[in-house]
Amino acid sequence: MFFAFAGYARIATLGEEVRDPRSTIPRAVVLSLGIVLAVYLVLAVIALRTLGVDGLAESTAPLSDVVRAAGHGGWVAVVALGASAACLGALLGLIAGVGRTALAMARHGDLPSALAVVHPQRSVPQRAEITLGIVLVVLVIMTDLRAAVGVSSFCVLVYYAIANASALRQSGEFRRYPRFVAWTGLVGCVVLAITLPISAVIVGGALLAAALAGRWAILHGTDAPEERDEIRGSDHREP
Template sequence: MKRTLGVFDAVVVGLGAMVGAGIFAALAPAARAAGGALLAALALAALVAYCNAHSSARLAARYPSSGGTYVYGRERLGPFWGYLAGWGFVVGKTASCAAMALTVGAYAWPGQQHVVAVAAVVALTAASYGGVQKSARIARVIVAVVLAVLAGVVVACLSSGAADAGRLSGSDWAAAGLLQGAGLLFFAFAGYARITTLGEEVRDPERTIPRAVPLALGIALLVYAAVSVAALSVLGADGLGRSAAPLADAVRAAGWPGLTPVVRVGAALAALGSLLALVLGVSRTTLAMARDGHLPRALAAVHPRHQVPHHAELAVGAVVAVLAATTDLRGAIGFSSFGVLAYYAIANASAWTLDSGVKDRAVAAVGLSGCVVLACALPAASTVTGAAVLALGALAYGVRRRLTPGP
């Protein structure tokens, strides 16, 4: 592919994937789980995300090709681990699609959340089928709009008389809730991987990717921390946890009801942008795995006129529509986080095998341990379902290998 992205564009792509909608969706479920330890959960999620980003950036510099950990696991650990990483990415990001669709519904029409979510999936799948492609230019617009909306939320909340610093922490939390909140908030950080999966389209990847990934992650952390403090100061952990549209409720509680429609529109647009990018990304990973024989070969078909993987897009859209119609936002985020944490566990294990110093290996070890701990601390339904889906993928791999022996 053509290498056109520099450091700035790579940072924007990562920010677009992270702040596009994650903070609008993950804050309330995390507050419900972590209680008064929400800010500590955010810090823990950021630590694990940093370790994952560091390992992923090192691997991307060594293997600057599309595919992310699907490639790294295959090259460093063997074909099975690359396949399992790809499988975890596909199932995890499919759930992310459902979470983004439900976020559109929660902010656009709270009373009909599932109906709006399914309609959004159908509309964006149709748009993607027609050849719509994401670009750094679109990402710049989305990031600019979303950052402006979030800045308005922070200023409105912190400048209001309803803000109370005493709401920022509390005694009503436990270690298990802190870990579960961190696991749910990890959902909002996972977008920095978009930079590494674009390895074939980045100029001077050995230099650009290791610079862009921590920059994007650091900016996202500052934004998330500011928004979390602002929302907690007016709603508290309990009010934040009960809210279906937390940032809209925060500006209303701060005495700025006129900003509520702006926040709702900004959140819905951000979620739509993230949903489109996710549908494109998951369908392309599905295409790659189908070409390698890990998924049905029919999913590798490319439309002769539109030049898109139309079978993969229709399959992904159908699965996401079913999830959006039948799951709740917290369940979709939990399941997505489990799949993505499994993906990054393999990334850290792959980074451990690189020739490196004590610091790099320590970061990989902390990242691997953190992924395992946070995955196990997620809501029980998400952990059990996620483990079962990963096991199903591993079983399918074993059956295929027995039926088609050879390299």
């Protein structure tokens, strides 16, 4: 269920591509989450009423089975086409959001600096997004996506937990919600992360440990302080 909602926060990474991000992005996050929740609830009720609990539990293509059970088998191809379009839409959102994350990491030396390039007219990180698209194609072809979902959920929960912990330190005009909201999110992320399949926790933890070790090696592998400052990134960069 968590993975089904993962992604709406990608909106928060697009601050450089929208007008008035301080008001636009929070409104977009709340609206998108609310709309998706309503759609999920409607579909869940329809599927349960049509297939029943046991039938839905055994189904590998529930929406197609709902259409068949309702006596409209000819529409199964349309449902499959709609599902494919929805997956592509989610993929585009993923590429846009993670591309921005890769851009920020490249600016701070956590990824190759060649990815820290923004298109002069469209203001999108084209190199990061193209690279991400290639990586995703390779992953789809070469990995078990069910295992990837578990590992992805663990890593996302970890950085969501960090985001909630960071929100606890907000103050003044930057605080939008009471502290208990961030505490609830932090505890919820930690609980969900440790209750994932043990294989996902081990692989996800190993990936994060390797990334942290690599970052430590990069930051401490330079001799001159100015080189370390350059790797960490600077807030005084060209817009």
